Amino acid sequence: METALYVLLIITSISLIAVVLLQSGRSAGLSGAISGGAEQLMGKQKARGIEAFLSRATVVLSVLFFVFSLLLAYFL
Template sequence: MVLAAKIVLVVLCALLVLVILLQSGRSAGLSGVIAGGSNQISNRRSKGMDSFLGKVTVVIAILFFLISMAIAVLYHYHKM
Protein backbone atom coordinates (compact mmCIF):
# COMPACT_ATOMS: atom_id res chain seq x y z
CA MET A 1 0.00 0.00 0.00
CA VAL A 2 2.85 2.37 0.82
CA LEU A 3 4.54 1.52 -2.46
CA ALA A 4 1.41 2.38 -4.43
CA ALA A 5 1.09 5.68 -2.55
CA LYS A 6 4.73 6.49 -3.31
CA ILE A 7 4.22 5.80 -7.01
CA VAL A 8 1.13 8.04 -7.07
CA LEU A 9 3.13 10.74 -5.24
CA VAL A 10 5.91 10.65 -7.85
CA VAL A 11 3.38 10.88 -10.71
CA LEU A 12 1.61 13.79 -9.02
CA CYS A 13 4.94 15.51 -8.47
CA ALA A 14 5.84 15.25 -12.16
CA LEU A 15 2.37 16.46 -13.20
CA LEU A 16 2.57 19.40 -10.79
CA VAL A 17 5.92 20.51 -12.19
CA LEU A 18 4.64 20.16 -15.76
CA VAL A 19 1.45 22.13 -15.14
CA ILE A 20 3.34 24.91 -13.34
CA LEU A 21 5.83 25.20 -16.19
CA LEU A 22 3.00 25.44 -18.74
CA GLN A 23 1.52 28.50 -17.04
CA SER A 24 2.39 31.97 -18.24
CA GLY A 25 4.16 34.37 -15.92
CA ARG A 26 2.18 36.81 -13.79
CA SER A 27 4.54 39.74 -14.31
CA ALA A 28 7.02 40.92 -16.88
CA GLY A 29 9.66 41.58 -14.24
CA LEU A 30 11.77 44.72 -14.34
CA SER A 31 11.12 45.32 -18.03
CA GLY A 32 7.37 45.51 -17.33
CA VAL A 33 7.94 48.16 -14.68
CA ILE A 34 10.14 50.29 -16.95
CA ALA A 35 7.96 49.97 -20.06
CA GLY A 36 4.75 50.44 -18.09
CA GLY A 37 3.37 47.07 -19.13
CA SER A 38 2.69 48.12 -22.71
CA ASN A 39 3.89 44.79 -24.07
CA GLN A 40 1.19 42.93 -22.12
CA ILE A 41 -1.51 44.13 -24.50
CA SER A 42 0.06 42.57 -27.58
CA ASN A 43 1.55 39.51 -25.86
CA ARG A 44 -1.54 37.98 -24.21
CA ARG A 45 -2.26 34.31 -23.78
CA SER A 46 -5.67 32.76 -23.75
CA LYS A 47 -7.36 33.56 -20.43
CA GLY A 48 -9.28 30.30 -20.56
CA MET A 49 -6.13 28.20 -20.71
CA ASP A 50 -4.47 30.09 -17.85
CA SER A 51 -7.60 29.74 -15.74
CA PHE A 52 -7.81 26.02 -16.49
CA LEU A 53 -4.13 25.45 -15.67
CA GLY A 54 -4.56 27.36 -12.41
CA LYS A 55 -7.44 25.14 -11.35
CA VAL A 56 -5.56 21.98 -12.35
CA THR A 57 -2.57 23.17 -10.31
CA VAL A 58 -4.72 23.62 -7.21
CA VAL A 59 -6.29 20.17 -7.58
CA ILE A 60 -2.94 18.43 -8.11
CA ALA A 61 -1.37 20.32 -5.19
CA ILE A 62 -4.20 19.26 -2.86
CA LEU A 63 -3.87 15.64 -3.99
CA PHE A 64 -0.10 15.84 -3.51
CA PHE A 65 -0.58 17.13 0.04
CA LEU A 66 -3.19 14.48 0.91
CA ILE A 67 -1.08 11.60 -0.45
CA SER A 68 1.95 12.93 1.44
CA MET A 69 -0.04 12.98 4.68
CA ALA A 70 -1.39 9.48 3.99
CA ILE A 71 2.16 8.17 3.53
CA ALA A 72 3.21 9.79 6.81
CA VAL A 73 0.27 8.22 8.64
CA LEU A 74 0.96 4.81 7.10
CA TYR A 75 4.60 4.98 8.20
CA HIS A 76 3.56 6.03 11.70
CA TYR A 77 1.18 3.11 12.14
CA HIS A 78 3.57 0.70 10.46
CA LYS A 79 6.27 1.39 13.06
CA MET A 80 3.92 0.75 16.00
Protein backbone atom coordinates (compact mmCIF):
# COMPACT_ATOMS: atom_id res chain seq x y z
CA MET A 1 0.00 0.00 0.00
CA GLU A 2 2.78 2.41 0.92
CA THR A 3 4.67 1.67 -2.27
CA ALA A 4 1.59 2.39 -4.36
CA LEU A 5 1.07 5.70 -2.55
CA TYR A 6 4.71 6.63 -3.07
CA VAL A 7 4.44 5.91 -6.79
CA LEU A 8 1.17 7.86 -7.11
CA LEU A 9 2.65 10.78 -5.17
CA ILE A 10 5.74 10.89 -7.39
CA ILE A 11 3.69 10.71 -10.59
CA THR A 12 1.32 13.40 -9.33
CA SER A 13 4.15 15.71 -8.25
CA ILE A 14 6.01 15.39 -11.56
CA SER A 15 2.77 16.01 -13.46
CA LEU A 16 1.99 19.04 -11.30
CA ILE A 17 5.44 20.50 -11.93
CA ALA A 18 5.05 19.97 -15.68
CA VAL A 19 1.58 21.54 -15.80
CA VAL A 20 2.69 24.60 -13.83
CA LEU A 21 5.73 25.09 -16.06
CA LEU A 22 3.59 24.82 -19.20
CA GLN A 23 1.35 27.70 -18.14
CA SER A 24 2.11 31.10 -19.58
CA GLY A 25 2.77 34.12 -17.40
CA ARG A 26 -0.22 36.28 -16.56
CA SER A 27 1.56 39.63 -16.51
CA ALA A 28 4.16 41.44 -18.55
CA GLY A 29 6.32 43.43 -16.17
CA LEU A 30 5.23 46.06 -13.69
CA SER A 31 2.45 47.52 -15.84
CA GLY A 32 0.99 44.07 -16.38
CA ALA A 33 1.08 43.39 -12.67
CA ILE A 34 -1.02 46.46 -11.93
CA SER A 35 -3.56 46.19 -14.73
CA GLY A 36 -3.53 42.40 -14.95
CA GLY A 37 -4.42 42.02 -11.31
CA ALA A 38 -7.43 44.25 -11.71
CA GLU A 39 -8.63 42.30 -14.73
CA GLN A 40 -8.34 39.02 -12.89
CA LEU A 41 -10.09 40.42 -9.86
CA MET A 42 -13.03 41.68 -11.88
CA GLY A 43 -13.14 38.57 -14.06
CA LYS A 44 -12.97 40.36 -17.39
CA GLN A 45 -10.91 37.71 -19.12
CA LYS A 46 -11.68 34.02 -19.07
CA ALA A 47 -9.23 31.31 -19.89
CA ARG A 48 -10.05 29.38 -23.04
CA GLY A 49 -8.62 26.38 -24.75
CA ILE A 50 -5.32 25.08 -23.49
CA GLU A 51 -5.09 27.71 -20.75
CA ALA A 52 -8.38 26.54 -19.25
CA PHE A 53 -7.25 22.92 -19.43
CA LEU A 54 -3.93 23.71 -17.74
CA SER A 55 -5.69 25.71 -15.05
CA ARG A 56 -8.12 22.90 -14.27
CA ALA A 57 -5.34 20.31 -14.41
CA THR A 58 -3.35 22.34 -11.88
CA VAL A 59 -6.25 22.37 -9.45
CA VAL A 60 -6.96 18.65 -9.86
CA LEU A 61 -3.32 17.65 -9.54
CA SER A 62 -2.77 19.84 -6.50
CA VAL A 63 -5.79 18.30 -4.75
CA LEU A 64 -4.52 14.81 -5.61
CA PHE A 65 -1.07 15.72 -4.31
CA PHE A 66 -2.58 16.91 -1.04
CA VAL A 67 -4.73 13.78 -0.65
CA PHE A 68 -1.87 11.39 -1.43
CA SER A 69 0.40 13.23 0.99
CA LEU A 70 -2.17 12.98 3.78
CA LEU A 71 -2.80 9.30 3.08
CA LEU A 72 0.90 8.56 3.07
CA ALA A 73 1.38 10.40 6.36
CA TYR A 74 -1.56 8.52 7.85
CA PHE A 75 -0.26 5.09 6.87
CA LEU A 76 3.30 5.75 8.04
